[in-house]
Amino acid sequence: MRAVTVIPGVPGSLRLLDDYPEPATEEGAILVEALAVGICGTDIEIIEGHYGEAPPGTDHLVLGHEALGRVMEDPTGTLQPGDLVAGIVRHPDPLPCPNCAVGEWDMCRNGMFTEHGIKALPGFARQRWRLQPRFAVGLHPALGEVGVLLEPTSVMAKAWDHIDRIGQRAEWQPRTALVTGAGPIGLLAALLASQRGLAVHVLDLATEGPKPALAGALGATYHSGPVDQLDFEPDIIIECTGAPVVVLEAMCKVAPTGIVCLAGVSTGGRTIELDAGALNRTLVLENNVVFGSVNANRRHWEAAAEALARADQAWLGSLITRRVPLSEYASAYSPGPEDIKVVLDFTA
Numbered sequence: 001m002r003a004v005t006v007i008p009g010v011p012g013s014l015r016l017l018d019d020y021p022e023p024a025t026e027e028g029a030i031l032v033e034a035l036a037v038g039i040c041g042t043d044i045e046i047i048e049g050h051y052g053e054a055p056p057g058t059d060h061l062v063l064g065h066e067a068l069g070r071v072m073e074d075p076t077g078t079l080q081p082g083d084l085v086a087g088i089v090r091h092p093d094p095l096p097c098p099n100c101a102v103g104e105w106d107m108c109r110n111g112m113f114t115e116h117g118i119k120a121l122p123g124f125a126r127q128r129w130r131l132q133p134r135f136a137v138g139l140h141p142a143l144g145e146v147g148v149l150l151e152p153t154s155v156m157a158k159a160w161d162h163i164d165r166i167g168q169r170a171e172w173q174p175r176t177a178l179v180t181g182a183g184p185i186g187l188l189a190a191l192l193a194s195q196r197g198l199a200v201h202v203l204d205l206a207t208e209g210p211k212p213a214l215a216g217a218l219g220a221t222y223h224s225g226p227v228d229q230l231d232f233e234p235d236i237i238i239e240c241t242g243a244p245v246v247v248l249e250a251m252c253k254v255a256p257t258g259i260v261c262l263a264g265v266s267t268g269g270r271t272i273e274l275d276a277g278a279l280n281r282t283l284v285l286e287n288n289v290v291f292g293s294v295n296a297n298r299r300h301w302e303a304a305a306e307a308l309a310r311a312d313q314a315w316l317g318s319l320i321t322r323r324v325p326l327s328e329y330a331s332a333y334s335p336g337p338e339d340i341k342v343v344l345d346f347t348a
């Protein structure tokens with residue numbers, strides 16, 4: 001069968017193989033036919049050779065961690081043939097650490113977790129794959145192709161879950177949320193904020209292209225200037241750019257008792273001037289919290305599936321700016337300036 005692969009650590013090794021083996025039954029009882037795979041920055045980093053790890057005993061890693069498929073057979077009866085399904089990306093470490101032991105593999109403490117399409121597990125960019133029931137998430141049948149957004153939505157469902165838990169340290173009645181960065185992750189963060197009834201603000205450098213209208217369609221206010229020029233102090237900030245200046249301004253701008261969730265990954269190597277004393281003074285005197293968030297556990301995947309089912313399907317569909325047939329796979333990994341989410345289409 002066909003599979004999109006790389007040799008991790010070798011730039012330019014991206015290939016579409018047509019003789020990749022069928023998924024082994026050890027991968028799981030549920031056999032799934034691939035419908036689509038979403039592409040994100042992590043895939044590009046793996047293709048450039050900066051990241052990624054092949055499964056033990058092989059050189060090749062199948063890409064793809066944002067999956068949408070249709071169940072072909074499930075002898076366990078967990079799902080029915082024809083059901084839409086996504087595969088949970090991260091599997092717990094084998095030790096396991098205290099968090100993995102209770103299913104909170106998103107909070108793995110020893111780094112020995114594995115991840116489909118990223119770290120030591122084959123990805124979903126192959127025509128068929130298998131899942132164990134505990135890593136299979138069924139999707140509402142009406143979702144169709146936008147179900148491919150489940151993985152990035154799960155990452156934001158986790159961020160919001162942790163914001164809620166941190167908020168519980170005191171009386172917590174947030175009214176305003178600012179999302180910095182209007183890529184797919186940022187827009188999905190804004191969607192979840194709007195579903196919570198918050199006044200949502202989205203900030204991004206882009207003044208053209210689809211981002212302002214997509215934010216507007218959620219009822220969010222769109223900003224394209226610097227964070228420190230905003231005329232209000234957000235109760236919650238979800239930082240999705242990873243840009244050092246934006247990160248720093250977000251930490252300084254959040255309202256007293258506010259929460260800043262850092263969800264953007266910086267590349268590092270860029271230095272900016274920082275008055276660490278002034279920042280510390282603000283955080284202490286305002287009881288602010290800054291925390292990092294990555295990945296998602298099963299609870300978050302299920303919350304994300306509910307959030308997508310509740311969302312405007314046309315809005316979700318407009319996040320997918322390009323659908324690339326498998327035969328033209330290489331172009332899917334070269335996003336254009338106006339792309340939000342590019343999807344590799346296994347049905348074309």
Ligand SMILES: [Zn+2]
Binds near residue numbers: 105107
């Ligand atoms: Zn662990």
